[in-house]
Amino acid sequence: MTGSGLSRSRPIVASLAVLLAASGCSVAGADPIGGGPDALRVVLPEEPPTLEPCDASLTATGRVTRANITEALTEREPSTGRLEPALATKWTRDSATSWTFTLRRGVTFHDGSPFTAAAAAFSVKRATDSGIDCNVDGYIFADSEFTATPVDDTTLRITTAKPDPILPLRLSFVEIVPTSTDPDSRVREPVGTGPYRIDDWNQGRYLRLKRFPGYWGQTPDFAAATYVWRAEGSVRAAMVTNNEADVAIGLAPEDGAGDRAVEFTTNEVSYLRMDATKPPLDDIRIRQAVNYAIDREGLVTAVFAGRPTGQLVAKGVTGHNPRLRPWPYDPDRARELVAEARADGVRTDTTLTIIGRNGIYPKAAEAMEVVQDGLIKAGLKVRIKMLDVNAWLEYLLRPFPADTGPTLLQAQHGNQAGDAAFTMGQIYGSEGAQSSYGTDALDTLIERAELASGGKRQQAFADAFAHQNDKVVRDAVMANMTGLLALSPKVRYEPDPATNDEMRLADMRRAD
């Protein structure tokens, strides 16, 4: 009897070991991030949930699909803001509500079918007028209505219900797919016209693209690209320094990319949204005091990476006003303004709540502590409430939670579309989805700007930003944020403000 229990359990242990050893092979070896000198290895913070082309305005999807797998009719040059030809070679505005696009000849889809005006019209309709809930529909087109009609193989006519001066810009977000694409449900692996096609997507592990030999444009340097994803920034940085990856994005300075790190200005701007409907924030002097009390230079040198700025859109976006400077740090002026308001009976002893969001940018909580310190020195009462994304979203979007008292919301805005129309209405309009306060005068300026085109449009939006800054002071804009990526010695790549949303593999060149 001695040892019989052990001898009985021995086969269990043995068979467990065999099972593990056998099954071990199925995970091992299934992750080919390697791929030789001709393949580019990219590590992302998260796996794209889908590669559905009409969800390309989602960062995780767009940075893989846009301009790599699928292409649009037009494309915006992120540094200059100019709109360049892509699958359309030129476009003209025939009347206030009608446009004609001339399409590129000799373009084929990855499945071999030719790119025609019919495919373009189909793609536009699929993205904007179907039941599949495209992200691009809500983000870029909101409630605008239009019809796309193929005139002949290389001519597309689009008519809009209302005048839409930036229609060609909006179309830079519609990725073109062949008419064989399912119009009624989302696709996981799209067919496009881009320089790369999907080779193998092993969900949860990697996504591999390979060069499309029939591409109409210039052949990219790398024959293939493998994407993997790691949530931890320090691991992403370590993968580049350890020669496991060539490109790592979404890094923070403390992730340790060392001299492999490349800094670039993004189009993200951090700001605090003041709830100007509640005392004491309903008094413009208090809102000005908040602006004077924030040490923006201190924030960007000691807390997060960026450049102080005075407006929500970065350079290169239509409507950016070069005249607007960041508010100066002037604690004395802030104190005076608060004292003045108090003397007039404003309830400056009401506690303001900073609604912060964990991880919105590196050291998000520390940044709010710096702000809190400045406001307290100015004579205000402030507490901080740090929330996770979903709880925070309840404060960001209408309808706002009731009974919260006066709040300052920690927020960040990135205008990736390149026109202030995608910023102004929703953030500063009286009825904007993310707006807690607006004025009739500002609404009028925004509406006028939205209908203008060309140089007038630039001026009209710039005026609206100036009016917001001088007369409304609804928020405290802090900084234009800096992004960080890491590159291996193998790759030459110059990131631009759109890099976070759009990483063009064709722009990545071999260093040798």
Place this chain on the structure above:
Amino acid sequence: MLTLLRRRAVSSVVPLLVVVLGVFFLARLTGDPANLYLPLSATPEMRAEFAARNGLDDPLISQFGDYLAQVAHLDFGESLRTAQPAAEAVLRAFPATLQLAGWTMLLAVVGAVVIGSLAAYRPNSATDRIASFLSSTAASVPDFWIAIMGVLVFAVTLGWLPTSGTSGAAAWVLPVATLLIRPFGVLVQVVRGAMGSALSAPYVKVARAKGASEPRVVFGHALRNAAAPALTVAGDLAVGLVNGAVVVETIFGWPGIGKLMIDSVLQRDFAVLQAAVLLTALAIFALNILVDLSHALLDPRVRQRAAV
């Protein structure tokens, strides 16, 4: 034995239902997924449409009823994030975690038996003191810290191992080592304690007096009696590995159930979260039953009680 099995299976049903219920309602308390899935500028109509299409506009109770009915037909719903069946995502992720946990427990148990027995064999020796110190340290360091330090030391500084991923045997080392440390530390202490009292028990003296060899005394006689408490603790530790897996899989990009759970919580992907939790709960119940069965194999008293 069958009675024991049947009784444990039946008594698992209620806790399982509680888990399903809890996850269902707690997940829905965390916020409206429309905020995450629709653009910030989405109109109220788009939000209403989204809720209707995903069945999120019904009262919670009827949503839960629908869900139970679905599950009864083995339909676990569709992922909001990827629009694929939730069951598919979960079944794809589960083996990766199972392998990670399996290797970890195997190495932890084998290592702890050897080290713990050595320490108990010579109490207060240098071996014993080093083992006690290291194991209590190991039992108390956080997974997160070990994982990041492991990457920095062994991948970045020394370049011996890959930072992350699943390719090749070397990729297993850091995740397994990270997960291993705590169960190993705890088990060494348990084995040492149990072996200590077993080695001083009368039957060991009898065995020695009869002239049994020392390895046979330690691994044959004493270990068998020390195995029962160690097994119980090992079972609990294996259950606890699910927590560790969340951290370890997220850091190392391991495509397992822990990472899937964290992703689906962050993405409000209710169907996937529910399916992942349900499967994990089932696995834990199965594991507990296995532990009980092995207990019964090792200890005749358990068998007798079960037979009553």
